[in-house]
Amino acid sequence: MTTATITPPAVPEATPSFTVTLMIRRFNPEVDAEPHWQDFDVELYATDRVLDALHKIKWEQDGTLSFRRSCAHGICGSDAMRINGRNRLACKTLIKDLDITKPVYVEAIKGLPLEKDLIVDMEPFFESFKAVQPFLVASTAPKDGKERIQTVAQRERFDDTTKCILCAACTSSCPVFWTDGQYFGPAAIVNAHRFIFDSRDDNAAVRLDILNDQEGVWRCRTTFNCTEACPRGIQVTQAIAEVKQAIMRGKP
Amino acid sequence: MPQQTAGTPTYQQKTTSRRPAGTLYRGREGMWSWVLHRITGVAIFFFLLVHILDTALVRVSPEAYNAVIGQYQTPIMGLGETALVAAIVFHAFNGLRIILIDFWNAKYQKVMFYVVIGLWVVTMLAFVPRHLTNVFNH
Numbered sequence: 001m002t003t004a005t006i007t008p009p010a011v012p013e014a015t016p017s018f019t020v021t022l023m024i025r026r027f028n029p030e031v032d033a034e035p036h037w038q039d040f041d042v043e044l045y046a047t048d049r050v051l052d053a054l055h056k057i058k059w060e061q062d063g064t065l066s067f068r069r070s071c072a073h074g075i076c077g078s079d080a081m082r083i084n085g086r087n088r089l090a091c092k093t094l095i096k097d098l099d100i101t102k103p104v105y106v107e108a109i110k111g112l113p114l115e116k117d118l119i120v121d122m123e124p125f126f127e128s129f130k131a132v133q134p135f136l137v138a139s140t141a142p143k144d145g146k147e148r149i150q151t152v153a154q155r156e157r158f159d160d161t162t163k164c165i166l167c168a169a170c171t172s173s174c175p176v177f178w179t180d181g182q183y184f185g186p187a188a189i190v191n192a193h194r195f196i197f198d199s200r201d202d203n204a205a206v207r208l209d210i211l212n213d214q215e216g217v218w219r220c221r222t223t224f225n226c227t228e229a230c231p232r233g234i235q236v237t238q239a240i241a242e243v244k245q246a247i248m249r250g251k252p
Numbered sequence: 253m254p255q256q257t258a259g260t261p262t263y264q265q266k267t268t269s270r271r272p273a274g275t276l277y278r279g280r281e282g283m284w285s286w287v288l289h290r291i292t293g294v295a296i297f298f299f300l301l302v303h304i305l306d307t308a309l310v311r312v313s314p315e316a317y318n319a320v321i322g323q324y325q326t327p328i329m330g331l332g333e334t335a336l337v338a339a340i341v342f343h344a345f346n347g348l349r350i351i352l353i354d355f356w357n358a359k360y361q362k363v364m365f366y367v368v369i370g371l372w373v374v375t376m377l378a379f380v381p382r383h384l385t386n387v388f389n390h
Contacts (some may be wrong), residue, residue: 023275085278109275173271173277222353224282224361238358245355
């Protein structure tokens, strides 16, 4: 009979943490004439996100740091910002995916008026969104007075553009939008695409007419920054190209 | 803010650089192809402007026209012509790429960008040696 050896309880290995330097572009409209960079050292785990780093700074080091976030899980689209020169959601950017031997640069998205630190005025962005009528317009009564039936293929046609969370990462990554704020921008066109190609909608002609404008789809110069920036992986430039083709055909 | 003692790991350092501009947006193939397309497009526009003016000189006087056209035979203008052809070849091939993106499929834009670069290199390899021998031997 063997005696059972008592194994000592396994000591959980401490998860390694790293000191990460964040360079944040600060701007306080009541004090500063110009935005300036400020650096913070934060102790983080590889599984932390840039949003966690911002929380740590705000809660432990400098409470005046201002940024937007709501759900913190990539659904609400509040925390789009420029991280290391690219538009990303802070809540979907993991520390392990960044090069932490160098400072991580965090700044507000470009092309919209800067209000404070990482917060911009989103009003022009939402104005463009509203202008494309992003809602179902059905002038006919549904068959049998019940539902508007759609086949799987008809639903698939605009599936990609239903994923938009209106975070403005695409619109504020667009070089055309930076210099021409009148441009509708990728997000508005994506949301127009979502209804233009919806078989239940009857107002495609109106939306195509709105976007058939100098500041509409024809401003798109296919730089693909929007497609690279989209946190939902929407093929934004493809969607804009489809709207361009629909305008030339005169129908979706 | 009180000075932190050594060993306190994570406290803010009041700094720092006042760089008013933000970082350069780090776009990828699509953005840089667009930047090149713009630069070559503007360069070609200014060439065409000058070209129309020098051709119009023949209406003023044939001697003035000949004098100006004679300037184009110099090696410096020869090198300028190389740059002009380089710009036009890129602009032409990338223009076809943009047409394909808009009317065919945006999925292959990165591949198409490298195809454009490849075609540009091949065209320039065929053109530059012959052109420069002409420029420097005549």
